[in-house]
Amino acid sequence: MSRSRQQVIRMLALVPYLQGNDGVPVNEVAAEFGVTPKVIRDDLRLLMYTGTGEYAGELIDFDLTALERDGIVHIRDAEFMTRPLRISAREGIALIVALRTLRASASGPELTVIDSALAKLESAVGDTGAAVDVLLDEVDPVIHGAVVQALSTGKRLEITYATATRDEQSDREVDPRRLFTEQGKLYLEAWCLTAQDLRFFRLDRVLAARATETDAEDHDAKPRDLSDGFFTVGEETPYVLVDLHPRAHWLTEYYQVDLLEENEDGVWRAKIYGADWGWLRRLVLRNAGSVTVVEPQELRAQVIEDARVALQAYDEVVTSS
Template structure:
């Protein structure tokens, strides 16, 4: 679907001043910056090319050249300066800065605060969005961010909850995400040759690896993955299970207001599934696979035996 006239107008008004400061930019790059297709950018440019001031002789039109996919603006007419920021643009930027600030414990946090003050000077409206972030749990954040930026590896010692063991791994950090107050690291684990997710608060040590320093022996055990169809019946009171595990939920059936919903999961570590379901004490019921039902019940019996 093509954009509305209003969206296109807004974009055109932003495009001209941007081009003025980025002379000779390629349309491919422009499309990326403005988040639209290259075809759309080309159509926008053709259109802008025909706009100008009353009179509309070549002297009064916006003067623009595009050759071989590169664009130059020589006369922007009255569109020299970018438009002022909208409330939502300003809010989004300030919230982004809030977030970045909360995730840093170094001197950059101070720089960000100064920058925010500077931007707020010109703000005539209140900022309706507040960011509150736990400051803990970020010990290794900076090392990991550095590794992500440089695409380099780090050596971590990790406590695995599922396998209940301590392992040393060489990983290539890919991204960090935050869920339910906990920072997670997504990384390619060179040691187990697979994509892995690590909780930052379970990383015991973390150091950048210089050069190639392979950890040859993998100290951990292999995990067993549940690859077949996994379906769970989740009661309303266990709703947070779905919220906290959005990344592995492939489908939910039943409306949100019903007492129970049916949840289908992506392939997942068997041990993780057993332990998680067990903790909800019957609020989550395994529908499939059947083999899992017995495993969970056996585990429950083993626990109860301790107290009998």
């Protein structure tokens, strides 16, 4: 089971436990849930942002002085957890759409749970007069099942992946992190052992997948923030015009890229968008020798100077040794 899922399950159980054991030492809570006191403290801080609204009395609260000074947990303002949740028709419709989206990417026992929740929600909301269908590109159910199994059991995946921008297939081992949908596509975020970095894999491009017996590692990698969307480009979004050599073609799959030209020598001309110029400069430098800046000239000159300084420093170290 993934860490995030374990945390959600633990936090759902924490509230009723603490309501029935007010004033319990945090070390005792940790022992009860089989984690460290630090994990419980982190859970409690996160729970303080949880509730039915955004004002005092609508959010769970804790006596932080008692927690930090004495190691004692006193829960406050959690009485709403014993009351049935009331939602508006608009909130109900939003939940129905979210569940239908989740159903389109689910498999196995998950479908039974989702269908049950959908039936209850649709019955409670009633006839809204608007039918909503969620459509995702079809994914091989065997492959999807293998990915879900690896995620739920925390195992490493072996996949065969096809790159649409060139007629190639590659066999990879990946440590899966999460599944998500974007623009009708189902994606897997995973740590790729070949690239030694986080990558996004479209499931409709995965030709084969098998969950191994090897435990997936965390790799201390921060998931990419998708709160503003997977592909978000505006008129003011910085971009760099580059030539991508074959070893850098993978950039077109992981980042927001407009592919402009594919030359016969395997070099692609493309626009790569980024949050700021500093990030774009670092991306080019990390892929030195595989990415060539065409414009803007200011960034090109800066990358050349950074590379020159780095090589000079390297030469000085080699000479001194």
